[in-house]
Amino acid sequence: MNQQKQNGNIIAIITMFFLFAMISFVTNLAAPFGTIWKNQYAGANTLGMMGNMMNFLAYLFMGIPSGNMLVKIGYKKTALIAMAVGFIGLFIQYISSLFGADIDVFNLGEYAIKMNFIIYLLGAFVCGFCVCMLNTVVNPMLNLLGGGGNKGNQLIQAGGALNSLSGTLTPLFVGALIGSVTPQTAMSDVAPLLFIAMGVFVSAFIALSFIAIPEPHLRKAGHEKEKFSHSPWNFRHTVLGVIGIFVYVGIEIGIPGTLNFYLADPTEKGAGLLANGAAIGGAIAAIYWLLMLVGRSASSVISGKVATRTQLIVVSATAICFILIAIFTPKEITVSMPGYSVENGFEMASVPVSALFLVLCGLCTSIMWGGIFNLAVEGLGKYTAQASGIFMMMVVGGGIFPLLQQFISDAVGYMASYWLIIALLAYLLFYGLIGCKNVNKDIPVE
Template structure:
């Protein structure tokens, strides 16, 4: 009984961290709307927060895995939370500077804060995913627990978009300082999480020190990448980030450009993350019965259908799309193009991709699992790359054409599900 109590305590903490990661990470997309309206700023430059946040994964992904190997999951999580509080504080400070006098300085300070906060996200993601997979027992059960964590992750993302939509109702006058309440909430969440984890008993997974202690970091990295299904899975995560963040990000920019009030757009885009919440709830419900490969095959195919339909649907055909005004608890209906409606439904598909890809990619890695988690987190910087690519395409050819980038990403993930994820060998050490 004591063993179960310890495990459930760790599970609850890991799921709470999963939610916190989403809230802080998703601040970057609404902030892009604020930044883009500070002056004649391109779609590429507007994503400055996403660049800082996700490039940090490139820097911290593998070191995070090494920190876990040396200090364990609990101490690594606590250190990550301290880093996160510093990053949020710097972002808040950037909003207190006078943007009219020195907009470049404001951007530089904000970028630094986003980067430091991203270091925290990389550390916490490196802790949460393998811990939930291990606590769930690996396989389908491990995937099920990761999907359950994803339910709370999506809930926090929905809350973030609703809050930011309310804070930047008039985008033409919005400044970074307008996001201060959201940043202070994020700081408080970090602080509370630190205290809770500090006093929570977390049972560390058994380390296979004898097998891995004789290997250098380079040998561990090479060993993990030597598994074909893992290497291809790492690339799948790189491209997956372009779908998960790219779709709501550029749908939001497109709807704002069409003249829809930002507060309303925030409520509409929050539905994308609500779709992810629904999808992850379903994924958690069936995760022990449906294989990760089957999940990815189904949702990547559906993503291709929805995005292609969204791109080619007649722009003059409008549908009423629902949103919830949480301040008055009223349902709102906003006419949007039929294609945009289709794109927002992609949230149902991206909901289970992360957990299922991770679950397949680390199958059979044995002693290389810890470093593999770090490599996985490094690949999350693909969001920064894919945001820049899609933003560049949007600047050249418009928002609609930019979704060809998403089509490419979804096609590769379908390939990974059908071919690339097949395990050709396992670690027998």
């Protein structure tokens, strides 16, 4: 019986790892797609980041309902619904490549917003519902299968490694498809990637249909809903952790998203790469996600011995140092990094050294999600499922803060916008040092 249960857990863990990868694949389409829309609207960074904003805005509406779905219909059905919704969202984005480019919907200052852009934003919003539901399934399940504590964090970090691998490949594929972005570049140029993504969702849906998933929070038919005397909001370390998730996702998305725009911008304001800027930006942004894979893989190895809190403190402080160097280093100082050329394929490209230090932040951000989640739910017991929905709602920070960063970059420049990231990292450092301590141990959680 124990052997059968162990085998079932292994299959469940592998399934959760696969879903973790799909989350990153869908999420990381938004930033490189944004370079297409940015150039169609005369280099407006804020409009270019709107797809990312819509993707994460969905979390605000779906976070708590996703947590409720775990209780009412279970992990498996929630994941299956998520993949069906993801397919629909990607299909809507594909439709934006077919029509609406010559239809003005409304004027936004100097820009005439077209119907195809509105359709794309709708598709990004629907995809946001998908990844929100998948995130709600994956994180508590991996924490549960690992038994909580450092072991739970270890599984979350291991799944995060696959998440980062998927995140590495996504901007790379988009950059390879579009090469240099011009005002004529359109969503039709990346249609093959959308078809691949839709095919992945269909395949995953079929595969998951035949896999048994443990359902620890599923409420049995006729079972009266348990009335809790408290809620996750009664735990100080959880509330501060919720803010930490809100802040962290903005950091994770904002660093490579703005870097991609910076490298793709051929003007004096940007990096000044006159040829294949979008391809080079996509390739270097991919290195950021690759380093997240490296960081999460390393964390999954050491998390059994090194405390989650210690890891969070070290990486927050290190990331602050990296970004300070990036801000104050003149862009005339360059370094060779792996890039991409439409003519020659992969080759070394000369880019500002600031790009190197921003990419290195991937090593730091890699473990933050799992670390914050692990610390914030420690000691919650029966309130964990409720907390998971709240955390998912706060992932909306991944839309709000990068959009705010693009607004700042439009006003005062790309590198100056990274002062926002430093402020957010300072909060995570505070959380690791002080905020993560459970001061509400008197609340019964069993």
